[in-house]
Amino acid sequence: MSQSTPSRRNLLKAVGVSALGLGLTACGRGFGGGGDSSESGTVQLNMVWWGDATRAQKTQAALDIFLQENPGITTKTEYQDSGPYKDKLATRFAAGNAPDLVAMRTDSLREYADRGSLLDLNKHTDQLNLTALPPNIRNIGAVGEQLYGVPSGLNTIGFVVNKTITDKYGVPIPDGDTWAWKDLAAFAKEISAKSGKKVYGTGFEAGTLANMVVFTRQRGEDFFTDDGRLGVSEATVTAWFEMIEKMRAEGGFPPAGFFDNIGSSSSESPLAKGTLACQIIPTNNFLSYNKDAGGNLALLRIPGESTERRRGQTIDTPHLWSVSAKSKHPAETLKLLDFLVNDARASKATGTTRGVPVNPNVTKEIASTLALDDQVATDYLTKLQTEKLLRSSSNPPGASAIAASLKTIATEVEFKRQTPAAGAKAFVAAGQKALAR
Amino acid sequence: MSIVLKARPAEDSYFENLGNTRFVRFRRHLILCAIGIVMMYPLAWLISSSVKPNTLIFKDLSLWPAQFQLSNYTDGWNALQQPFSIYLMNSLVIVVLSIIGNLLSCSLAAYGFARLDFGGRKLFFALMLGTMMLPGHVLLVPQYIMFSKLDWLNTYYPLLVPNFLATNAFYIFLMVQFMRALPRELDDAARIDGCGPFRTFYRIILPLCLPALATTAVFTFISVWNEFFGPLLYLTDPELYTVPLALRQFMDSEGQSQWGQMFAMSFVSVAPVIGFFIAGQKYLVKGIATTGLK
Amino acid sequence: MTALLERTTRARPAAPARKPAPRKRRRDRAGYVFLLPWFVGMLFTIVPFFASLYLAFTDYNLLNAPRWIGFANFREMLADPLLRQSMKVTFLYTFISVPASLAVALLVAMVLNKGIRGLAVYRAVFYLPSLLGGSVAIVILWRHIFGANGIVNDLLGWFGIHGPGWTSDPDFSLSTLILLHVWTFGSPMVIFLAGLRQIPVMYYEASAIDGASKWQQFRSITLPLLSPIIFFNLIQSLISSFQTFTQGFVMSGGTGGPADSTLFYNLYLYQQGFSQFHMGYASAMAWMLLVIIAAFTAINFLAAKYWVFYEQ
Known part of the structure; x- marks a missing residue:
């Protein structure tokens, strides 16, 4: 054997052993008995949500107030990006290790609620006071007579227009309260023409369920009926696809393949890159879009709200707060939830990261403390709230499969692999099958 | 027959000059460099984006930043619930222990499969390969329930213990193939010299499998260092989080993502991987080739 | 030496000889001792493994207890158009990207193994994509390279070519993914390099004296002696490629x-299990994939008798 071999091996061994020692002494954590080691006499609540670090800091600030006033309670919080969050949540529920307070997607609510995994909040009105909430907001988390979630905040979708671009090309912005879909098409066409297609007039994804739901309601149909069937007609789906393809043909709407089906963050959006004059966003993201797009955005309603058969926009929520049915500490969890919903100090701490507060009294109280951009979105939403809107429908189980097939078919129509009519037919057939399952 | 290990210094340049004209050599380097640029681009972009202000990252696609913002590093380091050093340390502990575990347990099993003959060997080998073939997603829930019954949630045990028990069929299979490529005469010679299976394994086979061991170490380092889903499921305390979990906390599709900080910390986290590879790569090629069999 | 070359070109399956019983028992014991950690580890693997087999025959929504439904999941799979689409995507991807990336990896490994100056640098650089592959940051980079307004199309624009949206156009998205897979040829390359270095130099020296050409050396030394490693890379790539997620x-x-267009089998399985809560169906899909992969692996192991050479 060459002489270097044993000494090298000894060296490696030494490195390995010392690294191990270093690791174990420096990081005794991670090798404990496991599980939740809460101090005796205190109640530990596990609270999970999705979001970024900023949302986490703001949420923690609210929790700190609550914890100070409730010395018997501690919290263990966790947050992730929305994708992995969903998987971990499903696994934890499946293994009977569910968190106490859960951020719940509206389109997953029925999956959990229908299987008895969530606490019926209507049975605990003594601990969780929701009387201040307007009925159509309280109903967002309702399934029949039961209530399985409280909106964490309020948002809706809106059209944002970059005023810097419209000023540059001298195109007037239509009145957002009264514009129709044909006004959008004309406006978009003019922007594209005047900019020599450097900037497209408008663009949004035909395959995003929330966008099409508004259009469907405006035409007098419910996307999902109350008894959980598909309400949207083939004619409406065809009209939706045809309207977009017409705008595309006229040049106001970008060509096929413009939207990457990845990354929907504000800084990667075409709006921020200056290649699009207006697009649809969730209103609670107005702050970040405005920042990334240069700070000169106007917030308009979805077209057709005053010209179609009925109103299409509804008040929605970024997510619901639900309580696990198997929570060991339901009373304390409900107390925390009550604090988040009804205490103005909580909303002051969290700001509008989850949208406008659900309790109108709280909204009034914190309005003056909001940043200017937050106020734009808040005013937009509070004004909508004063009007007579339809109740937002809850998604039946199977809705996620429908959202997926809408995306697929919309892309096929976009690339002319299917006509709008054929795509609509395929979509309705796939939707009915998914709901029947 | 005896084994003589003979070092061959300066072998690389010896081979390079062997029977090649200068032009052929030049052309070969030119092609390799061209491929190299394509390979390097992502790293260059990552470094460049890590010093750009948030607003410029996606607007200014040039590699040389128009504006430098080094605060991405200092801010990113402290942006999460724990300082970034905690996450780096956690990942390091898990990686080092995983490497040790994989090297020990997989080489033992591989020697058994490759050089020893025993009842049920083929069946066990097929079973081992079979476990590689089932998509992991359907195992998640049963595994989670199992580890939760063992009271191992929120500890590193679910991430570490399997590595000490040769559950990674990939590395076993890799080492088996390397060991089977070694001449059988080695075992015979060792047996004649009075070595039992353990001494043969430790004295003869292991040193000759250094490239396979190094490959296992490098691959383990990379896969464990980058592993996201296991730590995501089993760790709940932020102070136990590993680097990939921490990196994902900088961004969310719904919020205002801190791209600059995320890229800065991404670079901080890939630097050890690159360093480990560069440091370890000479062992990747220290095999029988640099030695002669006489 | 020619006899040696002769021998190396002929593949030989190992044929275990029958030995007397007492010695066999002792030999068996040594084997089991070496496999001891593996046996214990199998407990961790085998329990979830067979749990998923049970779930494949149930209706399991993650939240309620599984309900036995016999072969209903498998019957449903036969009539699932998305399942067929996902198989098409997966097979296409596997049969193009596996040979392509292995060929590139072997080629580059051979060039590097020539003992080129700066080998360490090249090897590290070529391996970079595999080192970075798992990083979130790199994923974000892809969007900006292959987007409709990305860097690739900017480059093409200089030549007057109007490129498609490489990831957003269904006609190109899978090709882009195959390209990206080939780009990470570093992992098999590293294994090939390690394998090439295991080949004793004296074989080459001897055959050079015998006047063998480079091609002859490749055919009769490199290929047979590297065949266990080629075989490993092939099996490994096949298994991981079928499971692309x-x-x-x-x-x-x-x-x-x-x-x-990029609905891989495993991705569809994941959607069924975790987005739509059809974990029973997902488990059935998983076992079907296992059967498919096992069939391909078995074919390869049978074929290996004719081309993979192991030292006796």
């Missing part, structure tokens, strides 16, 4: 889009 997941944001 991450590439499709990150490039399409989990949808398998555009228009299901």
